[in-house]
Amino acid sequence: MTIRFGGVVAVNKMEIDVRPGEIVGLIGPNGAGKTTFVNAISGTYIPAEGSIRWHDEEIVGRSPSYLARIGVGRTFQNVASLNDLTVLDIVKVGRSVRKPSGGLRQFFFGNRRQDNDLTDKFLEPLGLADHRDSPLQVLSYGHRKAVDIARALAGEPDLLLLDEPVAGVAPAEAFALAGFVKRIRDQLGCAVVMVEHKMDVVMSTCDRIVVMAAGAKIFEGSGAGVQSDPEVRRVYLGDA
Numbered sequence: 001m002t003i004r005f006g007g008v009v010a011v012n013k014m015e016i017d018v019r020p021g022e023i024v025g026l027i028g029p030n031g032a033g034k035t036t037f038v039n040a041i042s043g044t045y046i047p048a049e050g051s052i053r054w055h056d057e058e059i060v061g062r063s064p065s066y067l068a069r070i071g072v073g074r075t076f077q078n079v080a081s082l083n084d085l086t087v088l089d090i091v092k093v094g095r096s097v098r099k100p101s102g103g104l105r106q107f108f109f110g111n112r113r114q115d116n117d118l119t120d121k122f123l124e125p126l127g128l129a130d131h132r133d134s135p136l137q138v139l140s141y142g143h144r145k146a147v148d149i150a151r152a153l154a155g156e157p158d159l160l161l162l163d164e165p166v167a168g169v170a171p172a173e174a175f176a177l178a179g180f181v182k183r184i185r186d187q188l189g190c191a192v193v194m195v196e197h198k199m200d201v202v203m204s205t206c207d208r209i210v211v212m213a214a215g216a217k218i219f220e221g222s223g224a225g226v227q228s229d230p231e232v233r234r235v236y237l238g239d240a
């Protein structure tokens with residue numbers, strides 16, 4: 001697909017194939033087009049050219065809410081917008097995009113069993129159970145990132161798009177979050193595309209790595225391959 005902003009070609013004939021159950025790392029220098037590409041898959045941008053197919057359906061031009069309903073879930077780099085809601089309510093928002101809850105009253109008051117199920121499934125494994133009734137804004141940055149992952153997962157996506165899920169998170173927490181993503185992939189069998197700059201997390205989490213530079217794919221393969229590829233080294237390190 002190709003995406004232009006005025007004269008800027010942000011994504012240039014980029015192609016990627018993602019299979020169920022696979023975690024694909026999308027890396028590349030700042031401005032490479034990674035977030036723009038993910039935003040197009042999740043319906044925020046419409047490509048100037050190209051096709052996006054999911055489960056044999058052409059999804060170019062579909063709205064983000066439609067895509068969420070058919071199982072395309074995502075996290076965001078900036079997680080501030082739900083600041084006033086509690087952790088549990090945010091998970092319910094994530095749940096409701098795919099599994100309607102039956103009206104606002106039920107949404108907010110729900111029932112205790114349903115709340116406990118959501119807590120066990122999506123908050124406990126991320127270390128968030130003790131915070132379920134806290135508003136997002138009082139949580140640490142690492143916990144807020146974890147809440148955004150829990151929100152996306154509560155919709156039980158088939159394709160999960162993670163935009164820098166561990167950026168700014170302390171190393172131990174980052175590996176815990178990445179480990180959780182792997183366990184969820186094992187449980188749900190969902191495909192994951194993860195944009196991330198932290199290479200140690202990418203290497204230990206992803207089955208395959210795609211490298212973008214200046215809007216285009218310059219490498220696709222294993223972690224070992226990415227480290228030894230001369231074009232990737234040139235782009236990252238300025239090697240001649």
Ligand SMILES: Nc1ncnc2c1ncn2[C@@H]1O[C@H](COP(=O)(O)OP(=O)(O)OP(=O)(O)O)[C@@H](O)[C@H]1O
Binds near residue numbers: 010032
């Ligand atoms: N809404 C927009 N309007 C105009 N140009 C944009 C817009 N969004 C992104 N761009 C441009 O598109 C290019 C790709 O940006 P993008 O944010 O997708 O890169 P990225 O690889 O995600 O970078 P980073 O790793 O820094 O997040 C950049 O040149 C950027 O300035």
